[in-house]
Amino acid sequence: MADVVLKNVSKRMGSSQVIDGFSLDVANGEFVTLLGPSGCGKTTLLRMIAGLETVDKGDVLVGGKRYNNLPVQQRNLAMVFQSYALFPHMTVAQNIRFGLSIHKAPAETIRRKLAWSLDMFGLSGLEDRLPRQISGGQRQRVALARALVLDPDVLLLDEPLSNLDAALRDTAMEELKRIHHQVGTTIIYVTHNQVEAMTMSQRIAVLSAGRLEQYDTPRAVYDSPATRFAASFIGSPAMNFLNGAVEVHGEDAGVMTPVGFVKLDKERFTSAKAMAGRSVTVGIRPQNIAYAEHHESKRYSDTTLSVSVELVETLGDRSLVVSRGENGTALRFLITRDIDIEPQEMVEVFLDGRRVHLFDPQTNANVFSF
Amino acid sequence: MSEAWQKVKRFKIHEVWPLLPAAVYLVGFLVIVGAYLVGLSLSFEKNGVTVFPTLRTVAAVVSNTEFRHALLDTALFVIVGTPLELAVGLFLALVLYQQFRFRNFVRSLFLVPLAVPALVTATLLFILFDYPGGHVNFLLTGKYAFFPAILHAPVNWRGSEVFALGISMIGKVWRDMPISMLILLSGLNAIDPELFDAARTMGAGLRTRIWRVVLPLMIPSMSAVILLRSIEMWKEFIFPFILAGKYPLLGTLIESMYNDWGNSNGASAVAAILVLCIVVTTLLFLSIMEFLRRKLVRT
Amino acid sequence: MSTIARVKSLPVEGLKKALWVASIAAAVLLVAGPVYMLFKYSISDSTSINTGGAPIPLWPYHPTFRCFTYLFSDSQFFGVITNSFVIAACTVGMSMLLGVPAAYVLGRFRVPGRRLLLLGLISVRLFPDIASVIPITEFFIRFKLQNTYTGVILAHTLLALPYVIFIGMSAFEAIPDDLEQQARVMGANGFSVFFRILLPLSIPGLVAAAIYTFLLSWDEFIFAYFILGLGKISTLTLFLKQKLAFSPPQNLLAAISVLLSLPVIVFSLMLQKYMTAGITTGSVK
Numbered sequence: 013m014a015d016v017v018l019k020n021v022s023k024r025m026g027s028s029q030v031i032d033g034f035s036l037d038v039a040n041g042e043f044v045t046l047l048g049p050s051g052c053g054k055t056t057l058l059r060m061i062a063g064l065e066t067v068d069k070g071d072v073l074v075g076g077k078r079y080n081n082l083p084v085q086q087r088n089l090a091m092v093f094q095s096y097a098l099f100p101h102m103t104v105a106q107n108i109r110f111g112l113s114i115h116k117a118p119a120e121t122i123r124r125k126l127a128w129s130l131d132m133f134g135l136s137g138l139e140d141r142l143p144r145q146i147s148g149g150q151r152q153r154v155a156l157a158r159a160l161v162l163d164p165d166v167l168l169l170d171e172p173l174s175n176l177d178a179a180l181r182d183t184a185m186e187e188l189k190r191i192h193h194q195v196g197t198t199i200i201y202v203t204h205n206q207v208e209a210m211t212m213s214q215r216i217a218v219l220s221a222g223r224l225e226q227y228d229t230p231r232a233v234y235d236s237p238a239t240r241f242a243a244s245f246i247g248s249p250a251m252n253f254l255n256g257a258v259e260v261h262g263e264d265a266g267v268m269t270p271v272g273f274v275k276l277d278k279e280r281f282t283s284a285k286a287m288a289g290r291s292v293t294v295g296i297r298p299q300n301i302a303y304a305e306h307h308e309s310k311r312y313s314d315t316t317l318s319v320s321v322e323l324v325e326t327l328g329d330r331s332l333v334v335s336r337g338e339n340g341t342a343l344r345f346l347i348t349r350d351i352d353i354e355p356q357e358m359v360e361v362f363l364d365g366r367r368v369h370l371f372d373p374q375t376n377a378n379v380f381s382f
Numbered sequence: 383m384s385e386a387w388q389k390v391k392r393f394k395i396h397e398v399w400p401l402l403p404a405a406v407y408l409v410g411f412l413v414i415v416g417a418y419l420v421g422l423s424l425s426f427e428k429n430g431v432t433v434f435p436t437l438r439t440v441a442a443v444v445s446n447t448e449f450r451h452a453l454l455d456t457a458l459f460v461i462v463g464t465p466l467e468l469a470v471g472l473f474l475a476l477v478l479y480q481q482f483r484f485r486n487f488v489r490s491l492f493l494v495p496l497a498v499p500a501l502v503t504a505t506l507l508f509i510l511f512d513y514p515g516g517h518v519n520f521l522l523t524g525k526y527a528f529f530p531a532i533l534h535a536p537v538n539w540r541g542s543e544v545f546a547l548g549i550s551m552i553g554k555v556w557r558d559m560p561i562s563m564l565i566l567l568s569g570l571n572a573i574d575p576e577l578f579d580a581a582r583t584m585g586a587g588l589r590t591r592i593w594r595v596v597l598p599l600m601i602p603s604m605s606a607v608i609l610l611r612s613i614e615m616w617k618e619f620i621f622p623f624i625l626a627g628k629y630p631l632l633g634t635l636i637e638s639m640y641n642d643w644g645n646s647n648g649a650s651a652v653a654a655i656l657v658l659c660i661v662v663t664t665l666l667f668l669s670i671m672e673f674l675r676r677k678l679v680r681t
Numbered sequence: 682m683s684t685i686a687r688v689k690s691l692p693v694e695g696l697k698k699a700l701w702v703a704s705i706a707a708a709v710l711l712v713a714g715p716v717y718m719l720f721k722y723s724i725s726d727s728t729s730i731n732t733g734g735a736p737i738p739l740w741p742y743h744p745t746f747r748c749f750t751y752l753f754s755d756s757q758f759f760g761v762i763t764n765s766f767v768i769a770a771c772t773v774g775m776s777m778l779l780g781v782p783a784a785y786v787l788g789r790f791r792v793p794g795r796r797l798l799l800l801g802l803i804s805v806r807l808f809p810d811i812a813s814v815i816p817i818t819e820f821f822i823r824f825k826l827q828n829t830y831t832g833v834i835l836a837h838t839l840l841a842l843p844y845v846i847f848i849g850m851s852a853f854e855a856i857p858d859d860l861e862q863q864a865r866v867m868g869a870n871g872f873s874v875f876f877r878i879l880l881p882l883s884i885p886g887l888v889a890a891a892i893y894t895f896l897l898s899w900d901e902f903i904f905a906y907f908i909l910g911l912g913k914i915s916t917l918t919l920f921l922k923q924k925l926a927f928s929p930p931q932n933l934l935a936a937i938s939v940l941l942s943l944p945v946i947v948f949s950l951m952l953q954k955y956m957t958a959g960i961t962t963g964s965v966k
Contacts, residue, residue, distance in 0.1 A: 064862050084865040097863035101881045110877070111867035162867065397871075398792060400782030404842060405802060407779055411817070411839050412805040418816030419808075470711075477708045480701070488705070490950055492712055497949035498719075499900035501918050502938040506719050509931045517718065517737055525736035556715065617809035620902060624925065633811040640815055640907075653812035660809070 014075030048219035271337030313365030471562025569603025722935030784849025852886025
């Protein structure tokens with residue numbers, strides 16, 4: 013086991029800067045997820061740590077040792093590829109033994125570790141099957157088993173669940189979490205799926221276009237997104253954004269937006285007052301907009317808006333309402349399933365002023381989180 | 383992603399050494415073939431004295447009537463044989479282009495001629511066209527109930543220049559037809575079937591569809607067949623060697639000059655001329671195609 | 682077939698169908714007829730060949746495998762088959778030894794100027810066999826390789842090597858990069874990656890290349906004829922040619938021919954996939 017430190021690493025591919033001055037530190041035994049849309053450079057970063065890509069600038073340190081020019085095979089890392097890359101000509105057992113035999117482990121060790129991993133990953137009875145003879149979920153577990161028997165300093169996972177169907181993915185996530193608890197290896201996990209990131213990781217690094225947008229615990233990333241990108245990428249359904257300017261009306265501070273005056277939390281009046289006149293982007297999650305008729309009581313910090321319903325999408329236990337404010341600005345919010353709203357209806361909603369985020373329209377940085 | 387990986391494995395001389403033995407072998411022989419061919423053609427031997435460089439060997443070969451005759455025959459062999467290969471290949475390809483029950487089996491069957499060694503095919507033709515009592519003679523003189531008499535008397539096929547070279551050509555075309563067929567079939571398969579349907583919805587009949595849709599789209603694969611097959615026709619050796627020994631083509635002339643007359647210089651000169659013929663034909667064909675293409679584009 | 686046409690003119694449809702069946706039949710006959718004839722002759726008894734003026738029967742009067750049993754009891758023929766086999770096997774060995782490493786490099790690395798390099802590698806094969814056989818024979822005479830096994834094996838390797846490189850190259854290219862990278866991450870060096878991952882996975886393609894090479898050498902005539910002549914070492918093709926010169930019984934000729942072509946036909950059909958792929962990409966003659 014070891015910690016991983018990336019110091020200002022950069023990488024060009026052809027004419028594009030794939031990674032641009034990226035820094036990250038992963039503590040020993042931590043489960044960290046690199047989260048971002050496709051093409052943001054997360055897989056490239058992982059491959060740089062693995063040694064499959066060269067590092068143009070900056071340092072990759074694992075366990076305090078500089079890894080930049082260390083050949084792939086000399087790094088004590090394990091990686092699970094998106095395709096699992098199981099060797100098709102080897103049985104499950106041979107796949108798992110491969111790394112050990114490369115490292116010339118004694119026969120006794122190999123036997124013990126094979127037994128351990130078959131047990132750990134529920135693969136007993138499949139030892140002599142070929143990869144093409146087992147299911148997708150089993151393949152994914154073989155890939156993990158094969159990686160972990162090597163006792164790697166760091167386990168690198170490149171979207172290992174993306175080839176599984178939804179139901180299987182849920183159990184696989186639980187299992188991965190359990191395994192991390194049991195073996196305690198440092199894990200760096202790459203995905204574009206926020207649910208995976210939220211469920212499993214201790215910290216999430218949100219990436220966009222080769223840069224780090226935010227690096228924090230799942231909860232912090234959700235509650236106080238550092239940038240507009242982090243706010244929009246995390247949370248489902250996606251956050252609402254409204255452009256406006258900060259204004260102070262007597263006792264109330266708020267933002268004048270196309271849909272109306274959005275009040276801000278009373279407790280942060282002082283800091284809001286300091287920003288008076290500044291243009292900002294208001295971000296509010298659909299979860300924090302309530303359907304007025306069903307709300308017990310309006311709080312002081314709530315803003316009442318009247319919107320026209322355009323579309324109602326059923327999500328199961330809840331429904332997503334797509335509505336438009338006075339001058340056509342879209343606003344999405346959630347209602348419970350027992351509420352009946354029809355399109356074209358005019359309804360009133362409360363915006364929770366305590367849950368409003370403000371972003372600088374130029375830098376996209378969060379200027380007013382809680 | 384794979385592009386990125388390839389970058390890591392960028393060309394490093396110490397990793398490319400496994401390529402060297404094969405490269406040395408092939409390039410080495412290329413040098414040997416080239417050097418000997420030029421060296422021998424430009425040498426002249428008289429009374430045990432070798433003169434180099436000189437054009438006397440080439441001059442002697444070119445003025446030789448047998449060579450001239452062989453050159454003419456080979457040119458005819460190419461001019462007649464190439465379209466024949468194209469026609470037979472197209473016929474087989476069109477059969478396979480249809481969907482029918484035993485298509486895969488028939489497809490495999492059509493590959494068989496290529497798997498029969500040329501020498502064996504030549505031997506078989508040797509037997510079938512025997513004189514006077516071969517199958518073909520019996521067939522054409524009406525000895526079988528199912529076939530009408532076309533000839534009055536058996537023909538000595540291998541004893542006549544036209545027929546001897548003719549059956550050599552039949553053998554060559556028969557053996558190589560799978561190659562033409564496969565190239566043309568892949569050309570046919572590359573045509574989007576929707577084009578046929580589109581043409582049909584516009585009211586095009588079968589003939590129009592073939593002339594205006596299929597043929598233009600088949601030009602690349604057909605010209606590939608013509609080019610490759612004409613080269614093969616120039617090079618042909620085994621069939622005329624077995625079936626038309628008395629009537630040499632360039633290939634068989636090389637053999638008889640070398641083995642019968644012991645004239646390695648002359649044989650090399652003929653071989654060099656053969657290579658030249660192939661190069662000239664290829665360039666000529668390519669420039670004709672280019673000319674046609676330009677002309678078609680302009681109008 | 683459009684329904685309108687079918688309703689409009691049934692007789693035309695019938696005619697079309699008849700024409701279509703006839704063309705399949707003609708095509709099948711064109712291909713299978715000669716093969717059948719060869720087989721028929723090889724099992725003919727002598728009365729079915731020397732008919733004394735009567736037409737040769739389409740099926741022998743008394744089918745017999747006598748020619749085959751005769752050939753196999755003939756010690757000269759046995760020696761010839763052994764020669765062909767040994768030469769083909771050595772050619773396979775040498776071609777694979779030279780060709781597989783080259784195919785590996787060309788298939789797995791981005792070598793600069795790859796196309797040009799490939800052209801350079803096959804360009805010796807662009808010469809007609811009958812043209813390149815003279816220089817090579819002359820060269821072998823100078824280095825005392827004429828009339829030797831080594832000479833023929835060297836020549837056959839020259840013929841086969843470009844095919845081995847091409848087939849092998851595409852076999853190596855087809856292996857996903859992920860597998861190689863995975864092995865490297867697990868600590869394998871270049872050597873282990875090659876022998877434990879790439880080689881086992883490319884085996885089907887390499888076996889195809891080996892069989893192809895074997896067949897090429899087995900039925901090769903021109904180089905064998907020039908290098909060995911009709912001398913001490915004889916191969917199957919040379920044996921057949923030698924027999925042809927003395928107009929032997931036709932059933933014997935056919936029997937030799939069958940033995941010469943049988944392995945080629947069987948294996949070629951097995952390797953159809955590789956053969957057709959090679960032809961359509963223009964890499965096979």
